[in-house]
Amino acid sequence: MTLHILAVFFPAFVLVALGYALRRWQVIPDGQWRGINLLNYRVLLPCVLFVTIARADLTQAGALPVIALSAGGILLALALSLGVARLLKATARETAALVAVCCVWNVVLFFTLADRLQGAISVQWTGTIAAPALVLATIIIVMAFAGTREGGMRKALPALARDPVLIACLLAVATALIWPLVPPVLPAEAVDTLLSPLDLAGYGSLALVLICMGAGLDFAALQGRIRLLLSAAAIRSVAIPLAVLAGAGLIGVNGNAETLLVLATGGPSAAFVYAVATEFDGETGLTAGMITLTVLVSAIALPVLTALTLLG
Amino acid sequence: MNPVVIALFPVFGVIALGWVLRRSGLVAAPLWGGINRLSYQALMPAFLFITISRADYASVPAGSFMLAAAGGFIAMGVIMLAFRLLPMPGPVYTSLFQGGVRWNGFVLLALAPAAFGEEGAALAALAFAPTVPLVNVMCVAVMTVWGKSDHAPNLTRVGIRLVTNPIIIGCLAGLAANFAGVFQSGPGADTLDLAGRASLPLILLTIGAGLDFTSLRARPGLISLSVTAKLLIAPAVFYALGLLFGVEGVALAVLVGIGATPGAAAAYVLAREMGGDAEMMAGHVTATTLLAAITMPIWIAIAAL
Numbered sequence: 001m002t003l004h005i006l007a008v009f010f011p012a013f014v015l016v017a018l019g020y021a022l023r024r025w026q027v028i029p030d031g032q033w034r035g036i037n038l039l040n041y042r043v044l045l046p047c048v049l050f051v052t053i054a055r056a057d058l059t060q061a062g063a064l065p066v067i068a069l070s071a072g073g074i075l076l077a078l079a080l081s082l083g084v085a086r087l088l089k090a091t092a093r094e095t096a097a098l099v100a101v102c103c104v105w106n107v108v109l110f111f112t113l114a115d116r117l118q119g120a121i122s123v124q125w126t127g128t129i130a131a132p133a134l135v136l137a138t139i140i141i142v143m144a145f146a147g148t149r150e151g152g153m154r155k156a157l158p159a160l161a162r163d164p165v166l167i168a169c170l171l172a173v174a175t176a177l178i179w180p181l182v183p184p185v186l187p188a189e190a191v192d193t194l195l196s197p198l199d200l201a202g203y204g205s206l207a208l209v210l211i212c213m214g215a216g217l218d219f220a221a222l223q224g225r226i227r228l229l230l231s232a233a234a235i236r237s238v239a240i241p242l243a244v245l246a247g248a249g250l251i252g253v254n255g256n257a258e259t260l261l262v263l264a265t266g267g268p269s270a271a272f273v274y275a276v277a278t279e280f281d282g283e284t285g286l287t288a289g290m291i292t293l294t295v296l297v298s299a300i301a302l303p304v305l306t307a308l309t310l311l312g
Numbered sequence: 313m314n315p316v317v318i319a320l321f322p323v324f325g326v327i328a329l330g331w332v333l334r335r336s337g338l339v340a341a342p343l344w345g346g347i348n349r350l351s352y353q354a355l356m357p358a359f360l361f362i363t364i365s366r367a368d369y370a371s372v373p374a375g376s377f378m379l380a381a382a383g384g385f386i387a388m389g390v391i392m393l394a395f396r397l398l399p400m401p402g403p404v405y406t407s408l409f410q411g412g413v414r415w416n417g418f419v420l421l422a423l424a425p426a427a428f429g430e431e432g433a434a435l436a437a438l439a440f441a442p443t444v445p446l447v448n449v450m451c452v453a454v455m456t457v458w459g460k461s462d463h464a465p466n467l468t469r470v471g472i473r474l475v476t477n478p479i480i481i482g483c484l485a486g487l488a489a490n491f492a493g494v495f496q497s498g499p500g501a502d503t504l505d506l507a508g509r510a511s512l513p514l515i516l517l518t519i520g521a522g523l524d525f526t527s528l529r530a531r532p533g534l535i536s537l538s539v540t541a542k543l544l545i546a547p548a549v550f551y552a553l554g555l556l557f558g559v560e561g562v563a564l565a566v567l568v569g570i571g572a573t574p575g576a577a578a579a580y581v582l583a584r585e586m587g588g589d590a591e592m593m594a595g596h597v598t599a600t601t602l603l604a605a606i607t608m609p610i611w612i613a614i615a616a617l
Binding site: 010033112 | 340502512
């Protein structure tokens with residue numbers, strides 16, 4: 001069991017480390033990461049989200065509790081992060097960073113690990129888990145950062161309307177819900193062929209997103225404001241997956257769906273949170289530190305939590 | 313629908329996506345440098361290593377296939393030398409030569425698993441090891457004689473670049489691992505597999521981003537000639553050599569696929585560095601990339617008959 005879990009997680013986290021090394025030693029100089037990140041965020045991530053969610057059966061038996069747990073995890077992260085921010089007397093800008101980091105889990109790491117753990121069968125649940133969480137989380141982080149600056153909320157709506165991740169998710173959800181209802185105009189093979197460029201671009205590039213995640217790690221940002229940093233990691237990588245695991249036990253979600261829920265909600269924060277923080281002139285240093293710490297904590301906690309679901 | 317056409321659809325779809333991204337400014341031209349560098353220097357060598365190290369070459373006619381592939385490039389070099397008899401300036405001729413000889417193996421690598429299965433993908437990857445240095449040596453030699461550069465070509469630098477080429481290193485290391493029977497499974501190999509899978513879509517995107525339709529206006533007559541050499545003469549030469557060396561089945565289809573691939577962007581870089589006609593080269597790469605979407609499935613279908 002231990003070896004199996006290690007074999008699942010090892011390649012993904014080695015790629016994260018590789019990304020860090022490539023940037024640290026300037027094999028890929030700082031300036032060149034901008035294009036790579038832009039390609040990730042604007043194209044590759046939306047591609048993989050669209051093909052995964054659009055193919056998901058959002059109305060399958062047992063989908064509702066899974067969707068509720070996925071969305072519930074985000075809402076719980078919002079409540080916990082706001083509560084902790086108040087306890088620690090965080091400023092509005094610090095609160096925005098804490099909320100954003102706690103609410104967004106890394107969807108690419110989730111897809112990669114789900115595939116490595118369960119193979120092709122994982123697609124039965126990955127889209128169903130990702131869709132509600134991503135829509136909710138994207139709205140929360142844009143509103144959180146926008147709310148901390150004057151006129152930010154005015155900027156938030158246009159930013160949300162053109163957010164590639166949100167657009168891809170909403171289009172995919174609409175497709176997943178409407179497509180089965182319309183009379184078949186194309187055979188399934190033809191639809192697969194039409195989607196194949198998105199499959200190739202999106203799924204083929206998962207590793208690139210992991211490498212970029214590593215390139216974005218900033219250990220220097222771990223200095224100072226240690227209580228906020230630790231709170232973010234504790235909420236994101238420990239409290240939320242444990243709560244979701246408990247919730248799954250309570251409402252009877254088990255098997256592959258339970259494991260995937262923990263794998264998703266226990267993942268580190270997504271690197272694109274940093275991009276949103278930059279766009280809204282947020283606390284970028286603190287955000288980078290929090291993301292880095294969630295990656296480190298998840299590297300240890302996530303295999304343990306996953307093993308718990310498999311043992312159960 | 314023909315399985316090769318179905319396999320080509322995502323390949324050319326991603327190339328088109330790359331073009332749209334650059335053209336629309338969604339990922340602006342200067343930002344592609346990092347994507348290029350990461351793909352060629354880290355991800356593609358990982359892909360070639362893992363594909364070659366895990367391949368079962370005992371079950372395929374790898375020896376005759378490699379001989380035919382190397383022979384195909386040498387034959388194309390000889391044919392393209394004959395075009396020197398045509399009246400044209402030296403730098404323009406070097407671009408015509410490169411157009412006929414250089415191949416874009418990444419298009420074939422992306423197509424191979426779906427069109428030819430694992431056996432074909434392994435053969436396509438294997439072809440890189442000897443042909444990359446062979447083609448480069450031929451092109452550099454021609455550029456040195458007929459190119460027109462402000463500075464003398466630094467052959468030592470070209471040599472070092474060849475020896476340290478990550479693509480060649482990835483191939484040779486993969487071949488060594490294959491012979492030694494190591495590094496074919498386990499977490500390390502899985503990591504390279506995961507990393508390598510990202511290389512093809514990224515390289516296809518960069519191919520698309522590099523397409524330049526305005527360059528088609530540069531020397532349309534000579535571009536037509538280089539396109540004819542690349543998409544009609546080369547696949548026929550590879551096919552004939554395949555039959556001559558007794559290559560058949562999937563191996564013959566892959567061999568003809570090598571001949572039928574579009575031109576490579578590396579030709580443009582070399583033309584710019586060593587005094588060739590870079591604009592004509594860009595036109596050649598653009599034209600062959602577009603037309604190969606039609607000619608590649610036809611040639612592969614002929615080989616599969």
